[in-house]
Amino acid sequence: GQQVMQIPQYQHVQEGEDFTTYCNSSTTLSNIQWYKQRPGGHPVFLIQLVKSGEVKKQKRLTFQFGEAKKNSSLHITATQTTDVGTYFCAATGPGGSQGNLIFGKGTKLSVKP
Amino acid sequence: DSGVTQTPKHLITATGQRVTLRCSPRSGDLSVYWYQQSLDQGLQFLIQYYNGEERAKGNILERFSAQQFPDLHSELNLSSLELGDSALYFCASSVSTASGANVLTFGAGSRLTVL
Numbered sequence: 001g002q003q004v005m006q007i008p009q010y011q012h013v014q015e016g017e018d019f020t021t022y023c024n025s026s027t028t029l030s031n032i033q034w035y036k037q038r039p040g041g042h043p044v045f046l047i048q049l050v051k052s053g054e055v056k057k058q059k060r061l062t063f064q065f066g067e068a069k070k071n072s073s074l075h076i077t078a079t080q081t082t083d084v085g086t087y088f089c090a091a092t093g094p095g096g097s098q099g100n101l102i103f104g105k106g107t108k109l110s111v112k113p
Numbered sequence: 114d115s116g117v118t119q120t121p122k123h124l125i126t127a128t129g130q131r132v133t134l135r136c137s138p139r140s141g142d143l144s145v146y147w148y149q150q151s152l153d154q155g156l157q158f159l160i161q162y163y164n165g166e167e168r169a170k171g172n173i174l175e176r177f178s179a180q181q182f183p184d185l186h187s188e189l190n191l192s193s194l195e196l197g198d199s200a201l202y203f204c205a206s207s208v209s210t211a212s213g214a215n216v217l218t219f220g221a222g223s224r225l226t227v228l
Contacts, residue, residue, distance in 0.1 A: 031214045042115070042203060042219040043156065050214070088156065092214050100146060100169040101217060105155035 004029075004091050006104030014112050019076040021107035023089035030092050032065055032072045033101065038085040046074075046087075079111050116140065117220035119204050125226045131192040134223045138185055138206030144168065144215060145187040147179055148203040150222075156203065162187055191225070199227045 005024045013019050023032065031050045035043040047056055049065035049072060056063045060083075062075045076083055086108045090101040116139035126132055138145050147159040158171035162181035173179075176194075181187040191198060201222045207215035 033214070033216065035217075042221050043205075043217070044115075045216050045218070048214060048216060090217075100158050100161045100171065101215065102158060103148075103156040 004032075004089055004102055004104040006089055006107055008107055009105065010108045010110075012110045012112065013079050015081060016078050019079050019083070019109055021074050021087050021089075021109075023072045023074075023104050025070050025091060028069050029072075030069075033090045034063060034072075034074055035088045035090060035103075036085050037088065037106070041085075043088060076109075079109070081111050081113055084109060084111050115218050115220060117204060117206050117218050119202075119220035119223050121223055122221065123224050123226075125228065126194060127228055128194055128196060130194050130227075131190065132194065132225065134189040134191070134202050134204075134225075136187045136189070136204030136206075136220060138187070138204075139208075139218055142206035142208055142218070143185065144207040145181055145185070146205045146207065146217060147173075147187070147189050148205065150201040150203060151199075154200075159189070194225075194227045196227050199225055201225075 033048045034046040037043045047063050052069050053067045054065040060077045064073045086106040088103050088106045090103045118137040120135045143164045146161045148156040159173040160179050161169040165181050176192050179189045201224050203219050203222045205217040205219045207217050
């Protein structure tokens with residue numbers, strides 16, 4: 001079945017450092033979504049990318065969708081303690097646009113003040 | 114409050130028992146999804162319903178079953194529970210975006226502990 005591989009699994013940074021997590025697929029994706037789960041919380045939708053080469057920004061967060069639509073990245077500039085959590089990418093499953101979302105295993109970010 | 118309501122929040126039970134987790138989707142959302150999250154693990158897709166019909170099935174064990182009722186709430190039934198079933202079970206509901214992809218809104222989860 002369709003899978004999305006996410007790396008790294010864990011990332012520990014000093015506050016103020018940058019952070020990047022990567023999501024890769026062996027198949028072309030119709031779209032990719034990113035979610036954030038705070039410790040003890042539930043996943044919350046951050047953004048969706050649809051177009052080849054698309055780049056979207058949300059304050060210090062930059063999301064990219066690869067030209068071949070097989071990979072994506074989330075980059076956080078100058079991390080803050082509020083960025084702590086697990087970041088998941090998710091792609092539409094085999095059911096097509098109305099189908100389920102397949103999540104990567106997530107990257108757990110810890111930020112040392 | 115995300116608008117997706119899950120009950121119970123916590124549940125402790127013994128091996129071999131059966132439990133039912135309940136989910137009410139956001140108003141207007143027709144799709145309901147169930148995910149399992151074990152400790153330090155990702156989100157494992159279990160099953161999806163759309164307007165009462167099963168739409169997609171993931172790695173859901175035969176001991177587990179689900180349904181979506183006419184009022185769109187959903188229940189996940191877990192039977193013959195094993196220690197390994199201890200996990201956080203999330204329900205999510207969705208609305209389709211203009212691109213057709215589903216954006217999920219998650220509930221707070223039901224934490225199941227099997228002793």
